[in-house]
Structure formats: C-alpha cells, structure tokens
Amino acid sequence: MSSQQKAYRHLLTIPGVGPLIAAAFISEVDAVQFSSGRELAAWCGLVPRQHSSGGKQRLSSVTKNGNRSLRTLVIHGARSVMRCMKKRDDRLGLWLKKLEARRGFLKTTVALANKLTRIIWRVLTDSVDFNMSKAFSVS
Numbered sequence: 001m002s003s004q005q006k007a008y009r010h011l012l013t014i015p016g017v018g019p020l021i022a023a024a025f026i027s028e029v030d031a032v033q034f035s036s037g038r039e040l041a042a043w044c045g046l047v048p049r050q051h052s053s054g055g056k057q058r059l060s061s062v063t064k065n066g067n068r069s070l071r072t073l074v075i076h077g078a079r080s081v082m083r084c085m086k087k088r089d090d091r092l093g094l095w096l097k098k099l100e101a102r103r104g105f106l107k108t109t110v111a112l113a114n115k116l117t118r119i120i121w122r123v124l125t126d127s128v129d130f131n132m133s134k135a136f137s138v139s
Contacts (some may be wrong), residue, residue, distance in 0.1 A: 004026055007026055007124055008023065008026050008125060010127060010129055011025060011120060011123055013123075013129040013130040014120065014123060015092060016078055016080055016081040016112070016116055017120065024073055025120055029120075031094065031108075031124035031125045036121070037117065037118030040121040041042075041118055043067060044074065045065045045066035045071045046074065046117055059104055066118040071113075074113045074120075075110065076109070081096070082105065082112065091132055096108060
C-alpha cells in the first residue's frame, strides 16, 4: 500500500474529515513543508488576524489568506461536527459546548476548523490514526 493511501486512511479517522477533505489535503498539502500545525492553519487562512501594539494583543477575524478551497472544505467539515455536537458526550463534544457557550456558534465553527487543520497536520506528519484524548483536553 502506498504512503498516500495510508495517509488517506489515517485522515478518515478524524471527526469531520470525509473522503473529499482527505483527498484534497493529500493532493494539495505536503505536511513536511510546515513546521507546525499553526503554519498549515495559517496557510489555509484559519488563524486570527493580529493587531498588536504596546504589549496589548488584539485578535480579530480570520485572515482568509491562503488556500481558499481547503479552508472552505475544512469549515464545512467543522459544520458537520457542530451539527451533531449536542449528541456527543466525548471530549470533543464537551470542548465544543464550552466554547459555544462563550463565543457563539459561528466562531466555534471556525475555531473547530482551525483545530481540525492542526490535527490533520499532526496525523499526516506522524502517520498515525486520530486520538481523541490527545487532541481535546477539557478543563
């Protein structure tokens, strides 16, 4: 089995990542060119814009720079997870419920898309299946 097929199967273990998202990431992303998941998320345009001055950090909406098609696909995957979150009692469901209570549905969806992109980077670089307990901690 080729390394691309293995990576594809590993990506399918992530909630919210289906065949379309997995195939898009396999074909468009070489995970080793990014040193962190945040770099991949920034490349997809899923990190907040910074307005910092004088020691104060202000974060605004996502930058929307980068790969538009991957960003759109990951946000759609995040929406599908958000739609089913009320039924989830695992770490992901608890994390999403807490975040939605503080930030609202749309910001939580984009935050989840950012998190999914970082998880995709980790799964691609380590060639392992998704592990819920490592990805989501609830405090």
